[in-house]
Amino acid sequence: xxxxxxxxxxxxxxxxxxxxxxxxxxxxxxxxxxxxxxxxxxxxxxxxxxxxxxxxxxxxxxxxxxxxxxxxxxxxxxxxxxxxxxxxxxxxxxxxxxxxxxxxxxxxxxxxxxxxxxxxxxxxxxxxxxxxxxxxxxxxxxxxxxxxxxxxxxxxxxxxxxxxxxxxxxxxxxxxxxxxxxxxxxxxxxxxxxxxxxxxxxxxxxxxxxxxxxxxxxxxxxxxxxxxxxxxxxxxxxxxxxxxxxxxxx
Amino acid sequence: xxxxxxxxxxxxxxxxxxxxxxxxxxxxxxxxxxxxxxxxxxxxxxxxxxxxxxxxxxxxxxxxxxxxxxxxxxxxxxxxxxxxxxxxxxxxxxxxxxxxxxxxxxxxxxxxxxxxxxxxxxxxxxxxxxxxxxxxxxxxxxxxxxxxxxxxxxxxxxxxxxxxxxxxxxxxxxxxxxxxxxxxxxxxxxxxxxxxxxxxxxxxxxxxxxxxxxxxxxxxxxxxx
Numbered sequence: 001x002x003x004x005x006x007x008x009x010x011x012x013x014x015x016x017x018x019x020x021x022x023x024x025x026x027x028x029x030x031x032x033x034x035x036x037x038x039x040x041x042x043x044x045x046x047x048x049x050x051x052x053x054x055x056x057x058x059x060x061x062x063x064x065x066x067x068x069x070x071x072x073x074x075x076x077x078x079x080x081x082x083x084x085x086x087x088x089x090x091x092x093x094x095x096x097x098x099x100x101x102x103x104x105x106x107x108x109x110x111x112x113x114x115x116x117x118x119x120x121x122x123x124x125x126x127x128x129x130x131x132x133x134x135x136x137x138x139x140x141x142x143x144x145x146x147x148x149x150x151x152x153x154x155x156x157x158x159x160x161x162x163x164x165x166x167x168x169x170x171x172x173x174x175x176x177x178x179x180x181x182x183x184x185x186x187x188x189x190x191x192x193x194x195x196x197x198x199x200x201x202x203x204x205x206x207x208x209x210x211x212x213x214x215x216x217x218x219x220x221x222x223x224x225x226x227x228x229x230x231x232x233x234x235x236x237x238x239x240x241x242x243x244x245x246x247x248x249x250x
Numbered sequence: 251x252x253x254x255x256x257x258x259x260x261x262x263x264x265x266x267x268x269x270x271x272x273x274x275x276x277x278x279x280x281x282x283x284x285x286x287x288x289x290x291x292x293x294x295x296x297x298x299x300x301x302x303x304x305x306x307x308x309x310x311x312x313x314x315x316x317x318x319x320x321x322x323x324x325x326x327x328x329x330x331x332x333x334x335x336x337x338x339x340x341x342x343x344x345x346x347x348x349x350x351x352x353x354x355x356x357x358x359x360x361x362x363x364x365x366x367x368x369x370x371x372x373x374x375x376x377x378x379x380x381x382x383x384x385x386x387x388x389x390x391x392x393x394x395x396x397x398x399x400x401x402x403x404x405x406x407x408x409x410x411x412x413x414x415x416x417x418x419x420x421x422x423x424x425x426x427x428x429x430x431x432x433x434x435x436x437x438x439x440x441x442x443x444x445x446x447x448x449x450x451x452x453x454x455x456x457x458x459x460x461x462x463x464x465x466x467x468x469x470x471x472x473x474x475x
Contacts, residue, residue, distance in 0.1 A: 071338055091341035099339055103332030109268045121260050122340045
């Protein structure tokens with residue numbers, strides 16, 4: 001099956017419109033100066049799906065994730081999240097999004113617990129201290145709850161960042177290379193957490209450089225190449241070789 | 251309204267907690283402020299040391315340079331580890347971030363003023379007893395306008411690679427109307443014994459309103475993660 005077949009097959013899927021979608025992008029483009037970072041992207045992501053966003057360095061994965069998180073405004077096209085058109089503002093839409101980024105997005109001088117409670121309060125989480133303690137327990141950081149984030153190792157910071165992203169129990173989780181910096185045990189823990197969130201009906205968009213792992217744990221893969229979608233298909237229909245070929249890795 | 255207020259208190263509390271824990275900003279700006287007052291006092295010579303206008307000018311120089319450092323430092327907290335992106339992702343209005351940051355800056359500036367003003371008063375033999383509350387009022391209004399515009403441009407400058415002295419270059423010219431108006435009023439008040447008012451007060455009020463409203467409106471447009 002060629003890449004064109006994979007995209008076309010998906011677009012013509014009779015179920016696509018019948019399902020509830022969380023993300024709908026139509027002709028999404030982003031130009032910075034004269035350079036096209038994202039080019040005419042059209043795709044839907046249905047509620048409860050687990051999607052891998054794959055591509056080589058500079059393909060536009062992180063930028064697309066920023067656009068989906070409403071942090072970057074596209075220069076053309078339309079983005080709808082949870083049935084609402086994304087523009088400036090939209091606090092109600094953002095309340096449903098959690099993001100694990102390249103950077104931990106934490107305050108290094110606050111303790112792990114203070115960081116989580118702060119973000120919990122910002123999202124109006126009921127009982128933010130209880131929720132923070134629960135998450136610290138899940139990411140195995142309970143014993144360091146009262147230590148400032150600046151004293152944490154890279155892996156621990158990453159685990160705390162994951163807890164921060166989940167603090168408000170978001171319906172949509174955007175994860176940009178969440179496995180980076182994690183040791184094998186922590187990586188497995190995160191894999192299980194993501195699987196559990198998926199089982200709970202959350203929508204997950206995962207950017208990951210480990211293609212094999214992505215194909216194994218997600219349901220659908222969107223492959224970007226130079227800012228364009230070259231594959232958008234269920235992962236069960238894809239094999240590693242095809243994806244590597246489409247990504248353009250020699 | 252209550253929600254906005256709660257969010258502002260939450261963000262300001264976070265800034266002050268970080269400052270209380272790291273003591274990165276206050277320690278530095280207080281030392282800088284005192285040094286500026288002392289160096290200017292020594293540089294101007296003994297005949298200027300009983301001159302109220304010199305004391306006001308020295309205080310302004312200290313407020314301006316220490317203030318720029320305050321604005322830069324409080325915004326850099328948001329740039330470390332991409333923390334600003336987490337605020338932009340949160341379901342809060344961006345103007346809340348501006349107001350909270352402005353209040354944090356004003357509180358730090360107030361602490362700075364409480365420390366360095368007595369130093370200037372003692373060193374310059376500046377007799378404030380004629381109109382202490384008017385002095386406080388003029389300085390408070392001036393610092394409000396300065397912090398309003400400083401908070402905005404600290405956010406602009408922090409997202410560029412041109413940090414360091416750029417904030418001072420941008421903000422200091424904008425502070426000129428505040429400096430001129432407040433200095434004129436200080437001279438009227440302490441040298442001529444006239445009550446504050448007239449053009450100086452109008453300029454100060456107009457600059458405060460203009461800087462506050464413009465910065466509040468523009469802030470959400472320039473904020474980049």
